[in-house]
Amino acid sequence: xxxxxxxxxxxxxxxxxxxxxxxxxxxxxxxxxxxxxxxxxxxxxxxxxxxxxxxxxxxxxxxxxxxxxxxxxxxxxxxxxxxxxxxxxxxxxxxxxxxxxxxxxxxxxxxxxxxxxxxxxxxxxxxxxxxxxxxxxxxxxxxxxxxxxxxxxxxxxxxxxxxxxxxxxxxxxxxxxxxxxxxxxxxxxxxxxxxxxxxxxxxxxxxxxxxxxxxxxxxxxxxxxxxxxxxxxxxxxxxxxxxxxxxxxxxxxxxxxxxxxxxxxxxxxxxxxxxxxxxxxxxxxxxxxxxxxxxxxxxxxxxxxxxxxxxxxxxxxxxxxxxxxxxxxxxxxxxxxxxxxxxxxxxxxxxxxxxxxxxxxxxxxxxxxxxxxxxxxxxxxxxxxxxxxxxxxxxxxxxxxxxxxxxxxxxxxxxxxxxxxxxxxxxxxxxxxxxxxxxxxxxxxxxxxxxxxxxxxxxxxxxxxxxxxxxxxxxxxxxxxxxxxxxxxxxxxxxxxxxxxxxxxxxxxxxxxxxxxxxxxxxxxxxxxxxxxxxxxxxxxxxxxxxxxxxxxxxxxxxxxxxxxxxxxxxxxxxxxxxxxxxxxxxxxxxxxxxxxxxxxxxxxxxxxxxxxxxxxxxxxxxxxxxxxxxxxxxxxxxxxxxxxxxxxxxxxxxxxxxxxxxxxxxxxxxxxxxxxxxxxxxxxxxxxxxxxxxxxxxxxxxxxxxxxxxxxxxxxxxxxxxxxxxxxxxxxxxxxxxxxxxxxxxxxxxxxxxxxxxxxxxxxxxxxxxxxxxxxxxxxxxx
Amino acid sequence: xxxxxxxxxxxxxxxxxxxxxxxxxxxxxxxxxxxxxxxxxxxxxxxxxxxxxxxxxxxxxxxxxxxxxxxxxxxxxxxxxxxxxxxxxxxxxxxxxxxxxxxxxxxxxxxxxxxxxxxxxxxxxxxxxxxxxxxxxxxxxxxx
Numbered sequence: 001x002x003x004x005x006x007x008x009x010x011x012x013x014x015x016x017x018x019x020x021x022x023x024x025x026x027x028x029x030x031x032x033x034x035x036x037x038x039x040x041x042x043x044x045x046x047x048x049x050x051x052x053x054x055x056x057x058x059x060x061x062x063x064x065x066x067x068x069x070x071x072x073x074x075x076x077x078x079x080x081x082x083x084x085x086x087x088x089x090x091x092x093x094x095x096x097x098x099x100x101x102x103x104x105x106x107x108x109x110x111x112x113x114x115x116x117x118x119x120x121x122x123x124x125x126x127x128x129x130x131x132x133x134x135x136x137x138x139x140x141x142x143x144x145x146x147x148x149x150x151x152x153x154x155x156x157x158x159x160x161x162x163x164x165x166x167x168x169x170x171x172x173x174x175x176x177x178x179x180x181x182x183x184x185x186x187x188x189x190x191x192x193x194x195x196x197x198x199x200x201x202x203x204x205x206x207x208x209x210x211x212x213x214x215x216x217x218x219x220x221x222x223x224x225x226x227x228x229x230x231x232x233x234x235x236x237x238x239x240x241x242x243x244x245x246x247x248x249x250x251x252x253x254x255x256x257x258x259x260x261x262x263x264x265x266x267x268x269x270x271x272x273x274x275x276x277x278x279x280x281x282x283x284x285x286x287x288x289x290x291x292x293x294x295x296x297x298x299x300x301x302x303x304x305x306x307x308x309x310x311x312x313x314x315x316x317x318x319x320x321x322x323x324x325x326x327x328x329x330x331x332x333x334x335x336x337x338x339x340x341x342x343x344x345x346x347x348x349x350x351x352x353x354x355x356x357x358x359x360x361x362x363x364x365x366x367x368x369x370x371x372x373x374x375x376x377x378x379x380x381x382x383x384x385x386x387x388x389x390x391x392x393x394x395x396x397x398x399x400x401x402x403x404x405x406x407x408x409x410x411x412x413x414x415x416x417x418x419x420x421x422x423x424x425x426x427x428x429x430x431x432x433x434x435x436x437x438x439x440x441x442x443x444x445x446x447x448x449x450x451x452x453x454x455x456x457x458x459x460x461x462x463x464x465x466x467x468x469x470x471x472x473x474x475x476x477x478x479x480x481x482x483x484x485x486x487x488x489x490x491x492x493x494x495x496x497x498x499x500x501x502x503x504x505x506x507x508x509x510x511x512x513x514x515x516x517x518x519x520x521x522x523x524x525x526x527x528x529x530x531x532x533x534x535x536x537x538x539x540x541x542x543x544x545x546x547x548x549x550x551x552x553x554x555x556x557x558x559x560x561x562x563x564x565x566x567x568x569x570x571x572x573x574x575x576x577x578x579x580x581x582x583x584x585x586x587x588x589x590x591x592x593x594x595x596x597x598x599x600x601x602x603x604x605x606x607x608x609x610x611x612x613x614x615x616x617x618x619x620x621x622x623x624x625x626x627x628x629x630x631x632x633x634x635x636x637x638x639x640x641x642x643x644x645x646x647x648x649x650x651x652x653x654x655x656x657x658x659x660x661x662x663x664x665x666x667x668x669x670x671x672x673x674x675x676x677x678x679x680x681x682x683x684x685x686x687x688x689x690x691x692x693x694x695x696x697x698x699x700x701x702x703x704x705x706x707x708x709x710x711x712x713x714x715x716x717x718x719x720x721x722x723x724x725x726x727x728x729x730x731x732x733x734x735x736x737x738x739x740x741x742x743x744x745x746x747x748x749x750x751x752x753x754x755x756x757x758x759x760x761x762x763x764x765x766x767x768x769x770x771x772x773x774x775x776x777x778x779x780x781x782x783x784x
Numbered sequence: 785x786x787x788x789x790x791x792x793x794x795x796x797x798x799x800x801x802x803x804x805x806x807x808x809x810x811x812x813x814x815x816x817x818x819x820x821x822x823x824x825x826x827x828x829x830x831x832x833x834x835x836x837x838x839x840x841x842x843x844x845x846x847x848x849x850x851x852x853x854x855x856x857x858x859x860x861x862x863x864x865x866x867x868x869x870x871x872x873x874x875x876x877x878x879x880x881x882x883x884x885x886x887x888x889x890x891x892x893x894x895x896x897x898x899x900x901x902x903x904x905x906x907x908x909x910x911x912x913x914x915x916x917x918x919x920x921x922x923x924x925x926x927x928x
Contacts, residue, residue, distance in 0.1 A: 171833055411819065458819035506837045506866050506920070512820045518828055518835040526816050526828040526835040 174522030271308030332649030409460025846895025
């Protein structure tokens with residue numbers, strides 16, 4: 001709190017210096033209203049601020065003075081000479097105390113009761129100003145200050161000037177660096193330059209820190225806001241803080257002030273319940289808001305939590321449907337978390353009624369847009385009836401970012417380093433690449449993620465004529481924009497890695513939505529900075545309506561979606577018949593191509609993510625070239641069901657039995673006067689392949705005849721996945737006689753064909769029972 | 785509007801730009817194209833480490849876009865703290881005018897209407913008075 005106290009002292013000094021003239025003038029003319037107001041503001045501010053410190057004497061003095069002056073302002077009292085003298089005595093005492101505070105003296109000793117008593121209309125007047133020869137501000141002049149001040153106040157403009165000079169210096173350094181490299185400078189010159197670069201980096205760090213503000217600064221205004229709002233709403237709430245010492249660029253701090261205020265307003269208005277409601281549900285009568293900040297790499301994470309009623313994802317989803325932002329079927333397919341995060345969709349309002357506190361036209365979409373504009377983001381989590389948490393991330397500083405410069409289609413573009421998780425050199429063209437409808441996907445660490453060829457999305461010419469446009473370029477960059485939002489872009493090459501000074505672009509160019517700004521390279525050439533989030537949004541890579549293509553697991557999210565058990569999803573089959581399936585059985589929607597299907601046998605099968613799954617719903621028809629298939633599960637087994645279109649999600653009401661011999665359907669549902677058959681999952685999975693448990697572990701095998709022909713089928717039969725050659729990543733590596741598979745993984749199992757000289761823990765390759773037991777143990781460990 | 789005007793030329797049309805709005809006259813030596821940009825944006829350039837958007841003035845008034853912009857003259861104007869370079873065919877000198885601009889009945893033609901404010905007499909020859917900011921926003925702010 002030391003810095004804060006220093007700020008407080010500095011502010012009091014500044015205000016005292018400012019109202020010195022007012023004090024003198026007011027003494028001469030107590031009826032002067034403008035002077036009175038100035039002095040009132042001073043004591044009011046001192047009172048307000050010293051509430052954050054343990055300064056009872058300052059608080060009591062300023063409070064008493066504020067009360068008396070308030071009476072004068074309200075016309076309840078006339079400012080007579082005695083009052084003026086008493087007030088001036090108090091201001092002098094405040095100045096003295098502030099000085100003592102700065103000198104580190106103990107303020108507890110001393111009594112101000114006489115001064116406070118003198119303020120009362122009937123009080124004993126203070127005989128005289130205690131130091132009449134010493135005007136109050138004189139004692140405060142820095143020159144008369146014996147101890148050296150530990151901080152100085154600098155105009156923000158000056159800091160900005162220094163920062164912008166710093167930016168230019170970085171540019172000049174980059175230019176110098178480039179010229180040195182071109183000229184092939186001597187080692188001596190290089191080392192001198194390296195030294196200069198090092199110093200520059202240090203100074204840059206210091207300058208950046210100069211612009212840093214502690215979160216305490218932001219937190220200061222919150223308790224008052226919360227108190228006032230809670231009062232207005234007839235609620236009780238307190239607020240706690242953590243991480244006040246975390247620092248953030250002051251510019252960003254200003255930019256996140258409004259979003260934070262907005263979230264706090266929402267929390268009080270919609271989150272925290274009325275005291276009687278809270279009592280009824282067994283919560284403490286006063287709600288708690290918790291604001292905490294912490295560093296995380298190049299970002300600051302801010303959490304704003306309340307212990308209110310939480311947000312109901314189904315209500316959000318319903319509001320989104322009502323507002324026409326998504327169809328019922330779309331939102332039904334979203335996970336709980338995704339439904340919750342619909343509150344950031346423009347045009348969505350869930351407030352039952354617009355209140356004076358929130359719902360004033362500034363929605364959560366604006367909050368998110370403002371955060372994203374500065375390279376931050378926001379997400380929400382909530383437990384119904386218990387709590388809501390908003391997680392904000394913001395970059396540490398705006399001015400200089402580190403970035404990589406890529407080349408594509410003859411154009412150089414900068415990409416902020418913070419989004420780049422990996423650069424994959426696709427030298428041998430070994431990255432798996434697939435199409436799902438119009439969306440391109442690449443396999444990255446065993447998961448399919450959306451892929452964009454940068455030159456294509458920017459409308460640039462094909463980089464290497466003659467190559468198929470569908471082929472992956474040599475360099476693929478994996479970008480991460482959120483927890484489960486990853487995508488890949490392909491570029492020709494990465495040409496450099498630099499500190500970039502980012503300047504804004506004109507509105508015409510910002511509006512395109514894929515550029516975040518412009519930056520100058522070392523040679524002074526301007527290049528565009530890619531807006532990674534904007535690019536993902538422009539291509540709707542993670543938008544709600546594209547959920548069917550998002551290859552993310554929904555298994556653990558299914559557990560939370562308990563009410564879905566009573567819901568059914570309507571769909572139209574390939575044969576044109578409308579059917580329904582229990583929503584809980586739906587795992588995801590796949591887009592399949594005819595090549596993935598085998599329908600030679602009695603049971604059609606489809607290859608999906610390296611598995612063969614039974615495919616229903618074709619009914620002897622030839623499969624269309626591309627179609628959607630529901631991936632259904634009864635918890636263990638998975639089957640696919642081909643569909644022509646996915647419809648609405650409905651609640652399952654009465655189930656009618658029409659045909660006792662129809663074992664494929666549980667019965668008939670009445671949907672808007674139409675009979676719709678509900679698929680029977682047990683029938684579907686019963687006709688599926690022999691029962692087996694899918695352990696989900698992926699095993700990589702060495703390239704060996706025995707491993708391919710004996711071991712692989714054995715493991716597949718037992719429910720383990722086999723890593724495809726070249727997929728790079730596996731849960732378990734199985735080594736045979738010390739030969740490791742060409743993949744990376746954490747666990748290694750050693751198999752041996754000869755027991756002599758075997759490493760400890762090795763398993764003989766014919767010991768099938770022990771191998772499966774070891775794998776089961778790893779599975780159990782992975783689930784724990 | 786009276787005062788000093790910069791006389792310039794675009795597609796053989798004699799233009800007058802309020803001199804007070806013009807920050808500098810530059811030669812665009814290198815131009816970085818901006819993919820997906822609207823037609824009236826020729827690209828980006830930098831002058832003394834300041835990046836600016838280069839406006840293809842021909843495209844703005846509905847003419848076919850000019851060349852690649854490199855080597856062309858441009859006037860620099862500032863709008864909302866950002867700098868823009870307006871490509872022009874030629875830039876002559878600054879002339880004073882004491883007569884208020886006159887509107888031309890029937891307008892200036894579809895494209896020119898977006899930027900034109902009126903006609904001014906400069907040294908006895910008429911020149912089309914344009915709002916330099918209209919080249920950026922696409923709408924003349926000061927209609928005469």
